[in-house]
Amino acid sequence: MTGLVRPSSTRQATEPVRQEGLRSINLELVFRHILAAPVPISRTELAAGTGLTRPTISRIVDELLAGKLITESGLTHDGRAGRPRVGLSISDEGPAGLGLDIRSDGLAACVVDLTGTVRHLAFAPSTYDDRGAPAVLAELARMAGTAIEATAAEDLTVVTATLAVPGPVDAGMVRSAPALGWRNVDAGALLRGATRHLDLPITVDNEANLAALGELYASDNTLSGFVYVSGGLGIGAGIVLDGQLLRGVRGWSGELGHVTVYPDGKPCPCGSRGCLQTYASLPAILSDDPVPPHSTPDAAVTTRADAGDPATLAALDTAGTALGIALSDAINILDIDTVLLGGAFSLLSSWLTATVRTELNQRVLTAAWAPLTVRPAQLGPDAAVIGAALTAIDQIRQHPTTWLAR
Amino acid sequence: MTGLVRPSSTRQATEPVRQEGLRSINLELVFRHILAAPVPISRTELAAGTGLTRPTISRIVDELLAGKLITESGLTHDGRAGRPRVGLSISDEGPAGLGLDIRSDGLAACVVDLTGTVRHLAFAPSTYDDRGAPAVLAELARMAGTAIEATAAEDLTVVTATLAVPGPVDAGMVRSAPALGWRNVDAGALLRGATRHLDLPITVDNEANLAALGELYASDNTLSGFVYVSGGLGIGAGIVLDGQLLRGVRGWSGELGHVTVYPDGKPCPCGSRGCLQTYASLPAILSDDPVPPHSTPDAAVTTRADAGDPATLAALDTAGTALGIALSDAINILDIDTVLLGGAFSLLSSWLTATVRTELNQRVLTAAWAPLTVRPAQLGPDAAVIGAALTAIDQIRQHPTTWLAR
DNA sequence: AGTTTTGTTTCATGGGTTGACCTAAACCGA
DNA sequence: TCGGTTTAGGTCAACCCATGAAACAAAACT
Known part of the structure; x- marks a missing residue:
């Protein structure tokens, strides 16, 4: 994985750059080169790649080594004459990021190291009907503690945490999360309170946003x-x-769920009519059939579809059509070329993909000459936790100087 | 006007920064501070604002003065004790940007100086039925020549040009512009050929994109x-x-015009059904009534609406509703808080705004607690040319070093 | 004339670069 | 097996150049 780093030619400073700032810029440049390299890279290769001279590279590499951000990983014997190169690669010890997720079926925690590898992944099934936000976040704080302890044994130091929540978030405040029955819950403050002893900076973000970032990482920046x-x-x-x-x-x-698909369609709890959610959410696909006890909506839909239940198949067709219409709106507006079906849709993709593609090809203006990709997400239900953990560590990946200055 | 500049805390270099690069970063920082200042700003104020020291500011200011990017604009006697401040402001001589626009009713050219002031604006009524793209672009090249000559007399040097085209553009290639009857026209190459003697770097962009940038400038970055x-x-x-x-x-x-409003609605030339265009474009509002000779679609609609023609008023209502639905999709997806009605819609806004607002308030999820603004665009039909000229000059506004190094 | 603030000059600091020189560790040919 | 060759990497000087600090000059007010 090479991370979220994208080259950008524009440089916009809001504060002056002094000589010391110059070093940190070049340090970050070198660090990004090491991040981007698929295999361990030598000092000389770094000098050639960055345009800096070998003495400067040596200085910077020394700093990165001292800060445990990179490690020397043995010599490369490639048969050529001369002294073998010393490989440098991102350290799998040192700083790490913690991701936390409140899913419809339970709580998840995840620790990712600097290389982007998942080092810890825990899941605890849970429901929310009977418990308030403070209890849920206290439980999540316990899982965070366990994750930090477990990874500390592997020389990892968790430096930041990101919480994924199923609903719009605004500076740590969860505006509304119907799946949890939350309205205006200050999840950031609650979690900070419950993890006070851990002294972690905490960010709260939308679950879909974080899952998207997880998929971006997992795709190795091909998207x-x-x-x-x-x-x-x-x-x-x-x-x-x-x-x-x-x-x-x-x-x-x-907020794709509230994109209008049929202007005079079914009423939606949001007050509008014909929102995508009223056709393609799990409750909509299940219509009024109750979910059997000890099962989940996700499982109920897949088992019925697998069994060939005509009502469910028809509902999936309706859902796929509605989803395709809403997505073609999004693509006409945004000009993007790929759709990843995630969450429950990743399990249902075999019933949805074809229908969605049909609608996209008809309705997206540029589809005629620029093909679109529709595929299920790679990381499945863990995308959001992993994305959250990756987001947390990405701050250090992009700005290693802040970690070195700790 | 303060320009497109937005502070960004992230710094991502792809090439090493040496001492000289350091100076150019700080030079751009200082230049942006001068751009952002509503009134002439002194060296000392710049030092306080940027965090650099006065000697450094002096050096940088000397360079900017030598490059004619800024001018010293007299002393400020504000009654306080001490030596009076020397005001520094963006130069209204020196580099300038050229905007060109192919509108449905004619050709336009515009020159904007570094301060963002329109210094030249020319319009030539024209139709396209009888002429091919090369003839149109040759005419536009003549207008460009005139604009450059006229502004050269005021000590302005046009350094870049941007062409606005009503249709999707791809590296200078106009994919399709139905209003002009163009398909796959390499407008960039044609215009470059016709202006070879002027030796101008030319960019081609979509008319709506450039108009949006024009409005952004005109709003003084309040949007x-x-x-x-x-x-x-x-x-x-x-x-x-x-x-x-x-x-x-x-x-x-x-491509808002092809957002689906009614999935099973009227067929659209694009091959889809129920596109916004089939309800809210000028031809749709005019339905089948022919436009009188020597009039334009824009004028025809406004005169009929002013006269209270019931069919036109009904069509405007349908258009407003469809527009509101499509815009609420866009806002649900993008989370933006303002809609500017531009082009012909700016003339029709008194008949459209209320209907659009109604749909937005019903369909945008966040409208309940975060109010939306709907208003006509400020610059009217000239938004795109002005935006094009501003875009052209904005490269220098953001990266003055490239101009100094010429 | 003294005060205050602005803008400039002078000098020291410090980072990066160049270039030279050196060591380490592989390969190669005798 | 051994010394020469090749390449990677470290170390040291000298230099460049932008910034910062402090002293200095300029132009207003009191």
């Missing part, structure tokens, strides 16, 4: 612009353009 | 995220988020 559609009790979307998450003015972008 | 909807024979949109134009993966974003 340039895509929508991650997360199906569940509601429908959310994370939009990535040019390797960057599109957050909107207030961070409430990606 | 953070907005959609500029351009009504005409078709419907296009320019989307600005965080002060930056959203171009999409291939630069084809903003």
